[in-house]
Amino acid sequence: MTIKVAIIGVGNCASALVQGTRYYKDVKDEEFVPGLIHANMAGYRVKDVEFVSAFDVDERKVGKDLSEAIFAFPNNTRKFSDVPKLGVMVKKGPVMDGLGKYLKGYVKVNEGDKPVDITKELKDSGAEVVVNYLPVGSEQAVRWYAERVMEAGCAFVNCMPVFIASDPAWAKRFAEKGLPVAGDDVMSQLGATVLHKTLAKLLVDRGVKVNETYQLNIGGDTDFLNMLEEQRLISKRISKTSAVKAMIPYDVPLRIGPSDYVPFLDNKKICYVYMKGEYFGGTPVQVDVKLDVWDSPNSAGVVIDVIRASKIAFDRGISGQLTSPSAFAFKHPPEQMPYETAKRRFEEFIEGKRER
Numbered sequence: 001m002t003i004k005v006a007i008i009g010v011g012n013c014a015s016a017l018v019q020g021t022r023y024y025k026d027v028k029d030e031e032f033v034p035g036l037i038h039a040n041m042a043g044y045r046v047k048d049v050e051f052v053s054a055f056d057v058d059e060r061k062v063g064k065d066l067s068e069a070i071f072a073f074p075n076n077t078r079k080f081s082d083v084p085k086l087g088v089m090v091k092k093g094p095v096m097d098g099l100g101k102y103l104k105g106y107v108k109v110n111e112g113d114k115p116v117d118i119t120k121e122l123k124d125s126g127a128e129v130v131v132n133y134l135p136v137g138s139e140q141a142v143r144w145y146a147e148r149v150m151e152a153g154c155a156f157v158n159c160m161p162v163f164i165a166s167d168p169a170w171a172k173r174f175a176e177k178g179l180p181v182a183g184d185d186v187m188s189q190l191g192a193t194v195l196h197k198t199l200a201k202l203l204v205d206r207g208v209k210v211n212e213t214y215q216l217n218i219g220g221d222t223d224f225l226n227m228l229e230e231q232r233l234i235s236k237r238i239s240k241t242s243a244v245k246a247m248i249p250y251d252v253p254l255r256i257g258p259s260d261y262v263p264f265l266d267n268k269k270i271c272y273v274y275m276k277g278e279y280f281g282g283t284p285v286q287v288d289v290k291l292d293v294w295d296s297p298n299s300a301g302v303v304i305d306v307i308r309a310s311k312i313a314f315d316r317g318i319s320g321q322l323t324s325p326s327a328f329a330f331k332h333p334p335e336q337m338p339y340e341t342a343k344r345r346f347e348e349f350i351e352g353k354r355e356r
């Protein structure tokens, strides 16, 4: 029971995901495995994930075995597992708008090789699920790769905020081809969005009127460096803001998004959530939370579930938007819902009690 997976963008998130498949390769089907939300998902375990293809543009990654490329600079996430040679060479994709003004020069584009035929590579490798980890703002590149994914007949897991799964026109095209699509923009296992969203829901449920809220985020990796370019951030802000906004049934002044690049943080991310409101008798209340995490293992903790959900959908002949898995795992899903509802529906999907 293997799940053949291809990766677009061998950055920090890819590193954490690949490491995770080794870290959890021997886990038993216990009810609680630290760090995993599901050890056994409808018969699929983490060890069933097999990487068969990977694409990047950086000369320090292209031409390397995936097991080496994930640890190549400028990747700077935590190493938590050794990864043996995987026999999967990272191949060159087209650069297009993948690199913004801050990443150009930092990411060293491989000039020696021509981009490969992505559709052919995906088909030849037998990839079933393609995970997209391109940098924020790669509007053209993501759409171009999504076309290749459809040509190759694979499921698409869109981990970043160019809207594909949540765009009805794109989702319809995947559905017409009999292919599942999940996204958009991963909501980390214990990240800023799920925390902020859950706090907002708590305050509203407890009758607190939220008067204003912000969420500031800083980090020191290429993701945060790239996100200094405000123009590339439009969909990221929409994605992050929509997740919190959906929990508050009235208009509130809010500001949410990546806030600065602090190089020495490496792949660590610091998030500050501030919420101000009033409760009984108009009495003021303020909530301030600081979250300190490694960013990429946080995304992998969820993507490992979406990969398996996509394969389950394939097995069951379900195509198009994977509504419940997307609501569970992404910031900007086709249907936004409180976390507990999304989690319950996702479990129902896994058990086969809900189609999507």
Ligand SMILES: NC(=O)c1ccc[n+]([C@@H]2O[C@H](COP(=O)([O-])OP(=O)(O)OC[C@H]3O[C@@H](n4cnc5c(N)ncnc54)[C@H](O)[C@@H]3O)[C@@H](O)[C@H]2O)c1
Residues within 6 Å of the ligand: 008, 009, 010, 011, 012, 013, 014, 055, 056, 057, 058, 075, 093, 094, 095, 096, 097, 098, 099, 107, 132, 133, 134, 135, 136, 141, 159, 160, 161, 185, 186, 187, 188, 191, 221, 222, 223, 295, 296, 298, 299
């Ligand atoms: N917790 C998280 O880390 C998290 C959560 C939500 C969303 N995301 C999103 O996931 C994406 C990946 O994050 P990351 O930390 O791995 O970023 P990263 O910068 O470490 O990796 C991006 C990779 O894409 C490669 N690339 C650039 N242009 C390319 C092209 N045209 N074709 C192929 N490869 C190309 C880069 O060389 C790099 O290796 C980002 O968009 C990020 O915002 C991450």
